[in-house]
């Protein structure tokens with residue numbers, strides 16, 4: 116996108132803040148990956164390596180009162196919503212101070228007060244739920260918006276289609292996205308759908324859609340801003356397809372031998388952090404020394420988080436029995 | 448409490464509960480297929496659209512998973528959705544949303560999901576394999592859900608009101624066979640039947656029949672004919688299947704020392720199987736005979752009249768089982 120356009124449409128401080136979160140996301144996830152390789156994290160680890168611009172871009176475009184029903188490669192959204200690196204690491208380590216108190220692992224965390232729905236493994240299950248939150252906003256005449264999405268794989272689920280259709284029929288203030296990273300686990304896009312672009316799936320519901328460079332945080336941010344503004348203005352849902360590439364395996368145990376190396380080499384050049392740095396330089400908002408400074412700062416933040424998480428106690432076995440039923444729903 | 452002078456059907460009791468809760472709490476709204484202008488397949492919401500408007504009586508697309516999911520989201524945002532399954536059988540399409548999302552959200556990350564799914568269930572109406580099912584067993588096994596199954600207009604109204612006010616996802620199994628067949632007068636005041644409390648519908652000393660839904664009426668019929676033979680049945684109506692009122696079940700069986708478990712859901716892995724196991728664990732010492740289960744065979748619900756009659760439990764099954772138990 117034209118640098119002049121970006122300079123005009125995105126405030127300098129917003130761009131710099133997004134750069135911070137790109138860095139923080141990568142630092143947190145790199146640390147999680149390292150802990151996983153050391154055998155200190157059990158369970159699955161799915162990262163957004165190379166795709167950080169998506170969650171950082173869309174979460175930055177939302178207002179505080181808006182709601183996010185994130186995807187499993189949306190670490191940036193959790194961080195932007197105030198989940199600290201310490202809490203995130205406590206979650207991965209199964210600690211009681213983690214957002215799900217050890218009841219669930221990895222990116223499966225949520226908090227209604229912070230407007231983040233807990234991720235459900237069953238891909239696309241949260242899309243109808245997100246539409247329902249948007250329904251509540253519309254029924255009460257609130258100008259709040261919901262942002263939710265899934266991968267190219269998840270877009271084959273019935274719930275994806277049921278949610279899009281329902282939102283379109285009722286013109287709900289929800290923005291759907293798909294991170295098209297070209298693979299669902301090992302399944303390439305051509306075996307997932309017989310159409311080249313996921314965005315075409317939105318047409319069936321009469322929903323406007325757009326293809327966006329998912330590696331460019333500024334593009335993601337602007338596309339999200341426009342879709343959110345439309346939703347807020349009562350114009351109904353829209354769909355954004357973020358084109359990107361999954362740079363790590365499906366999870367950290369997967370070497371992803373099924374992905375051609377040349378493809379990865381090609382996408383490495385489009386790394387979202389690299390792209391953001393080029394943009395910041397072009398706009399005169401930052402340069403190498405500054406980038407190093409940010410990298411150092413987030414690294415320290417993450418190390419403090421690791422320390423906090425490691426020193427926190429694990430839950431006690433009998434805590435498994437707590438919380439099956441809610442005693443009250445007054446808080447919401 | 449003052450009683451209404453007119454008799455109210457089980458169906459009207461459900462309708463009254465919805466109407467009163469919608470009037471009492473503006474957060475309560477309805478979702479489902481054909482519930483608006485048409486008033487629902489069984490006409491439970493007839494007139495509601497005119498009274499409450501299209502944003503509180505939402506006709507949905509034909510997509511159970513989608514609208515149950517939407518109800519979950521709306522519930523988490525502070526509303527109190529009541530979803531109608533046109534027939535309980537179609538709840539299988541929403542199984543994933545119910546068991547994976549609604550049931551687990553509070554446990555996983557503390558989000559309460561205050562919603563109700565009304566599921567018209569049960570046979571005896573020649574609905575065949577897809578319109579007669581009793582799917583409670585699927586959900587009985589899924590932690591995080593409350594399940595209720597009223598047998599009378601009073602319970603139907605009071606349990607639905609309690610379900611709507613409960614902070615958890617509740618599946619409300621309303622029996623289609625009872626809709627227009629069972630009538631009674633109701634209190635004029637607001638009342639609820641608390642979730643998790645069974646009701647002894649007939650006090651007796653010899654044998655406990657533990658049951659719910661339409662089968663309660665079968666058990667009461669059997670009790671009446673057995674009374675002439677000097678066999679005194681106690682009929683325990685579970686009303687709520689989850690959480691299960693174990694105290695009332697144990698108290699009854701400790702008194703009678705004999706138990707028949709009766710339900711309309713298939714036998715294997717049903718609610719009765721669980722209660723039989725609980726009785727073996729907790730009441731073994733006081734049992735004077737085998738625990739007997741009366742339930743349909745493990746087949747889908749058939750269509751043709753003789754087949755459905757064969758399939759469904761009958762009063763004579765209860766009488767035979769009770770006579771057998773009486774000899775111990």
Ligand SMILES: Cc1ncc(C[n+]2csc(CCOP(=O)(O)OP(=O)(O)O)c2C)c(N)n1
Pocket residue numbers: 188236237238265266267268269270272294296298299300361365
């Ligand atoms: C309904 C469902 N089926 C299968 C899985 C197992 N699974 C987890 S992630 C995944 C691939 C997801 O691909 P995609 O939606 O493209 O997202 P990506 O991981 O590539 O970002 C699969 C098959 C699941 N989580 N949910």
